[in-house]
Protein backbone atom coordinates (compact mmCIF):
# COMPACT_ATOMS: atom_id res chain seq x y z
CA UNK A 1 0.00 0.00 0.00
CA UNK A 2 1.75 3.13 -1.22
CA UNK A 3 2.03 6.01 1.22
CA UNK A 4 0.92 9.47 0.07
CA UNK A 5 3.51 11.95 1.32
CA UNK A 6 3.52 13.92 3.48
CA UNK A 7 0.62 12.49 5.46
CA UNK A 8 1.34 8.79 5.09
CA UNK A 9 -2.31 8.17 4.42
CA UNK A 10 -3.69 4.86 3.27
CA UNK A 11 -7.17 3.41 3.58
CA UNK A 12 -5.86 0.42 5.52
CA UNK A 13 -4.10 2.80 7.94
CA UNK A 14 -7.38 4.68 8.45
CA UNK A 15 -9.18 1.37 9.04
CA UNK A 16 -6.58 0.27 11.61
CA UNK A 17 -7.00 3.65 13.36
CA UNK A 18 -10.81 3.40 13.33
CA UNK A 19 -10.71 -0.11 14.81
CA UNK A 20 -8.00 0.38 17.45
CA UNK A 21 -8.95 3.87 18.74
CA UNK A 22 -12.36 2.86 20.16
CA UNK A 23 -10.79 -0.28 21.69
CA UNK A 24 -8.14 1.82 23.47
CA UNK A 25 -10.65 4.47 24.56
CA UNK A 26 -13.04 1.88 25.94
CA UNK A 27 -10.30 -0.09 27.69
CA UNK A 28 -9.17 2.96 29.70
CA UNK A 29 -12.65 3.74 30.98
CA UNK A 30 -13.86 0.14 31.33
CA UNK A 31 -10.73 -1.42 32.81
CA UNK A 32 -8.34 1.11 34.36
CA UNK A 33 -11.12 3.37 35.62
CA UNK A 34 -14.35 1.53 36.42
CA UNK A 35 -12.89 -1.95 37.07
CA UNK A 36 -9.42 -1.52 38.60
CA UNK A 37 -9.75 1.91 40.27
CA UNK A 38 -13.32 1.80 41.56
CA UNK A 39 -14.24 -1.91 41.39
CA UNK A 40 -17.65 -0.96 40.00
CA UNK A 41 -18.09 -4.55 38.83
CA UNK A 42 -16.40 -7.94 39.01
CA UNK A 43 -15.01 -10.03 36.17
CA UNK A 44 -13.29 -13.43 36.00
CA UNK A 45 -9.57 -12.94 36.76
CA UNK A 46 -8.43 -14.10 33.30
CA UNK A 47 -10.69 -11.48 31.72
CA UNK A 48 -9.39 -8.77 34.08
CA UNK A 49 -5.81 -9.58 33.05
CA UNK A 50 -6.74 -9.61 29.36
CA UNK A 51 -8.49 -6.23 29.67
CA UNK A 52 -5.51 -4.79 31.54
CA UNK A 53 -3.05 -5.94 28.85
CA UNK A 54 -5.28 -4.40 26.16
CA UNK A 55 -5.44 -1.16 28.19
CA UNK A 56 -1.64 -0.88 28.31
CA UNK A 57 -1.91 -0.17 24.55
CA UNK A 58 -3.21 3.28 25.53
CA UNK A 59 0.37 4.05 26.69
CA UNK A 60 -1.01 5.80 29.78
CA UNK A 61 1.30 3.91 32.11
CA UNK A 62 0.93 0.62 33.94
CA UNK A 63 -2.16 -0.13 36.03
CA UNK A 64 -0.46 0.79 39.34
CA UNK A 65 0.47 4.29 38.17
CA UNK A 66 -2.84 5.02 36.48
CA UNK A 67 -5.02 3.66 39.27
CA UNK A 68 -2.80 5.27 41.93
CA UNK A 69 -2.93 8.71 40.33
CA UNK A 70 -6.68 8.50 39.87
CA UNK A 71 -7.32 7.41 43.46
CA UNK A 72 -5.17 10.33 44.63
CA UNK A 73 -7.26 12.61 42.38
CA UNK A 74 -10.43 11.46 44.12
CA UNK A 75 -8.81 11.82 47.55
CA UNK A 76 -7.78 15.45 47.01
CA UNK A 77 -10.10 16.55 44.16
CA UNK A 78 -9.33 20.17 43.24
CA UNK A 79 -7.42 20.67 46.49
CA UNK A 80 -3.76 20.66 47.47
CA UNK A 81 -2.44 17.20 46.51
CA UNK A 82 -4.65 16.66 43.43
CA UNK A 83 -2.19 15.65 40.67
CA UNK A 84 -4.21 17.31 37.90
CA UNK A 85 -6.57 20.07 38.99
CA UNK A 86 -7.31 22.99 36.63
CA UNK A 87 -6.76 25.21 39.70
CA UNK A 88 -3.07 24.84 38.79
CA UNK A 89 -3.79 25.88 35.19
CA UNK A 90 -5.87 24.31 32.42
CA UNK A 91 -2.90 23.09 30.40
CA UNK A 92 -1.33 21.66 33.58
CA UNK A 93 -4.47 19.62 34.29
CA UNK A 94 -4.71 18.56 30.65
CA UNK A 95 -1.21 17.26 30.01
CA UNK A 96 1.79 18.79 31.77
CA UNK A 97 1.03 17.04 35.08
CA UNK A 98 1.93 13.75 33.41
CA UNK A 99 5.57 14.79 33.11
CA UNK A 100 5.96 15.08 36.89
CA UNK A 101 5.61 12.72 39.83
CA UNK A 102 2.33 12.84 41.70
CA UNK A 103 2.51 14.77 45.02
CA UNK A 104 1.44 11.54 46.74
CA UNK A 105 2.96 8.10 46.09
CA UNK A 106 0.60 6.06 43.84
CA UNK A 107 1.98 2.84 45.38
CA UNK A 108 0.47 3.74 48.75
CA UNK A 109 -3.07 3.55 47.37
CA UNK A 110 -2.71 0.47 45.15
CA UNK A 111 -1.94 -2.22 47.72
CA UNK A 112 -4.82 -4.36 46.39
CA UNK A 113 -3.19 -4.50 42.94
CA UNK A 114 0.29 -5.05 44.36
CA UNK A 115 -0.89 -8.24 46.08
CA UNK A 116 -1.67 -9.71 42.65
CA UNK A 117 1.56 -11.07 41.11
CA UNK A 118 0.15 -11.18 37.57
CA UNK A 119 -0.88 -7.53 37.84
CA UNK A 120 2.61 -6.63 39.12
CA UNK A 121 4.14 -8.23 35.99
CA UNK A 122 1.68 -6.54 33.66
CA UNK A 123 2.60 -3.26 35.35
CA UNK A 124 6.35 -3.83 34.93
CA UNK A 125 5.95 -4.78 31.27
CA UNK A 126 3.19 -2.32 30.38
CA UNK A 127 5.26 -0.95 27.47
CA UNK A 128 5.64 -4.35 25.81
CA UNK A 129 2.20 -4.92 24.17
CA UNK A 130 2.43 -1.53 22.43
CA UNK A 131 5.93 -2.35 21.09
CA UNK A 132 4.75 -5.77 19.85
CA UNK A 133 1.70 -4.19 18.19
CA UNK A 134 3.94 -1.60 16.51
CA UNK A 135 6.30 -4.27 15.16
CA UNK A 136 3.41 -6.43 13.91
CA UNK A 137 1.72 -3.46 12.20
CA UNK A 138 4.97 -2.34 10.59
CA UNK A 139 5.93 -5.73 9.21
CA UNK A 140 2.44 -6.82 8.11
CA UNK A 141 0.73 -3.62 6.95
CA UNK A 142 3.52 -1.06 6.63
CA UNK A 143 4.70 2.25 8.03
CA UNK A 144 1.37 4.09 7.52
CA UNK A 145 -0.45 1.55 9.69
CA UNK A 146 2.22 1.89 12.39
CA UNK A 147 1.85 5.70 12.38
CA UNK A 148 -1.97 5.67 12.41
CA UNK A 149 -2.46 2.57 14.53
CA UNK A 150 0.08 3.42 17.24
CA UNK A 151 1.14 7.09 16.94
CA UNK A 152 -2.07 8.92 16.05
CA UNK A 153 -4.30 6.55 18.05
CA UNK A 154 -2.20 7.00 21.19
CA UNK A 155 -2.22 10.80 20.92
CA UNK A 156 -6.01 10.90 20.34
CA UNK A 157 -6.80 8.58 23.27
CA UNK A 158 -4.44 10.63 25.47
CA UNK A 159 -6.51 13.73 24.74
CA UNK A 160 -9.84 11.92 25.24
CA UNK A 161 -8.68 10.90 28.73
CA UNK A 162 -7.05 14.24 29.50
CA UNK A 163 -10.24 16.16 28.68
CA UNK A 164 -11.89 14.40 31.63
CA UNK A 165 -9.25 15.87 33.96
CA UNK A 166 -9.19 19.33 32.39
CA UNK A 167 -12.47 20.19 30.58
CA UNK A 168 -14.77 18.13 32.85
CA UNK A 169 -13.38 20.04 35.85
CA UNK A 170 -13.84 23.41 34.08
CA UNK A 171 -16.96 23.54 31.87
CA UNK A 172 -20.38 21.93 31.96
CA UNK A 173 -23.24 21.51 34.41
CA UNK A 174 -23.54 19.92 37.80
CA UNK A 175 -26.27 17.54 38.96
CA UNK A 176 -24.73 17.17 42.42
CA UNK A 177 -23.11 19.51 44.92
CA UNK A 178 -19.74 17.79 45.33
CA UNK A 179 -16.72 19.23 47.15
CA UNK A 180 -14.84 19.79 43.89
CA UNK A 181 -15.31 21.42 40.49
CA UNK A 182 -16.34 18.27 38.61
CA UNK A 183 -18.78 18.87 35.74
CA UNK A 184 -20.89 16.96 33.26
CA UNK A 185 -19.78 17.81 29.73
CA UNK A 186 -21.54 16.15 26.78
CA UNK A 187 -18.72 16.32 24.23
CA UNK A 188 -16.24 14.82 26.65
CA UNK A 189 -18.79 12.08 27.35
CA UNK A 190 -18.92 11.31 23.62
CA UNK A 191 -15.13 11.31 23.14
CA UNK A 192 -14.44 9.27 26.28
CA UNK A 193 -17.38 6.84 26.06
CA UNK A 194 -19.26 8.17 29.10
CA UNK A 195 -16.50 9.55 31.32
CA UNK A 196 -17.65 13.12 30.65
CA UNK A 197 -20.53 12.65 33.15
CA UNK A 198 -17.83 13.43 35.63
CA UNK A 199 -19.83 15.32 38.27
CA UNK A 200 -22.13 12.28 38.58
CA UNK A 201 -19.03 10.12 38.94
CA UNK A 202 -17.48 12.28 41.66
CA UNK A 203 -20.81 12.12 43.51
CA UNK A 204 -21.03 8.30 43.34
CA UNK A 205 -17.54 7.05 42.60
CA UNK A 206 -18.21 3.33 42.78
CA UNK A 207 -21.27 3.37 40.52
CA UNK A 208 -20.67 1.52 37.23
CA UNK A 209 -23.12 3.91 35.60
CA UNK A 210 -21.84 7.48 35.11
CA UNK A 211 -24.61 8.82 32.88
CA UNK A 212 -27.44 8.89 35.41
CA UNK A 213 -29.98 11.39 34.11
CA UNK A 214 -32.14 11.27 30.94
CA UNK A 215 -30.03 12.15 27.91
CA UNK A 216 -26.73 11.23 29.58
CA UNK A 217 -25.73 8.35 27.31
CA UNK A 218 -22.95 6.26 28.80
CA UNK A 219 -21.48 3.84 26.26
CA UNK A 220 -19.16 2.17 28.76
CA UNK A 221 -22.06 1.33 31.04
CA UNK A 222 -23.88 -0.27 28.10
CA UNK A 223 -20.79 -2.41 27.50
CA UNK A 224 -20.76 -3.43 31.19
CA UNK A 225 -24.43 -4.43 30.91
CA UNK A 226 -23.59 -6.49 27.83
CA UNK A 227 -20.70 -8.18 29.66
CA UNK A 228 -23.11 -8.95 32.51
CA UNK A 229 -25.54 -10.58 30.07
CA UNK A 230 -22.83 -12.84 28.62
CA UNK A 231 -21.49 -13.77 32.06
CA UNK A 232 -18.28 -11.69 32.01
CA UNK A 233 -19.39 -9.08 34.58
CA UNK A 234 -21.10 -9.50 37.92
CA UNK A 235 -21.82 -7.46 41.07
CA UNK A 236 -22.37 -4.37 38.91
CA UNK A 237 -22.78 -1.43 41.31
CA UNK A 238 -25.82 0.69 40.47
CA UNK A 239 -26.22 4.36 41.41
CA UNK A 240 -28.06 5.10 44.62
CA UNK A 241 -31.59 6.38 43.98
Ligand SMILES: [Zn+2]
Pocket residue numbers: 073077164165169182198202
Ligand atom coordinates in the same frame (compact mmCIF):
# COMPACT_ATOMS: atom_id res chain seq x y z
ZN1 LIG B 1 -12.29 14.31 38.51
Ligand SMILES: [Zn+2]
Pocket residue numbers: 033037038070074201205
Ligand atom coordinates in the same frame (compact mmCIF):
# COMPACT_ATOMS: atom_id res chain seq x y z
ZN1 LIG C 1 -12.86 7.91 39.18
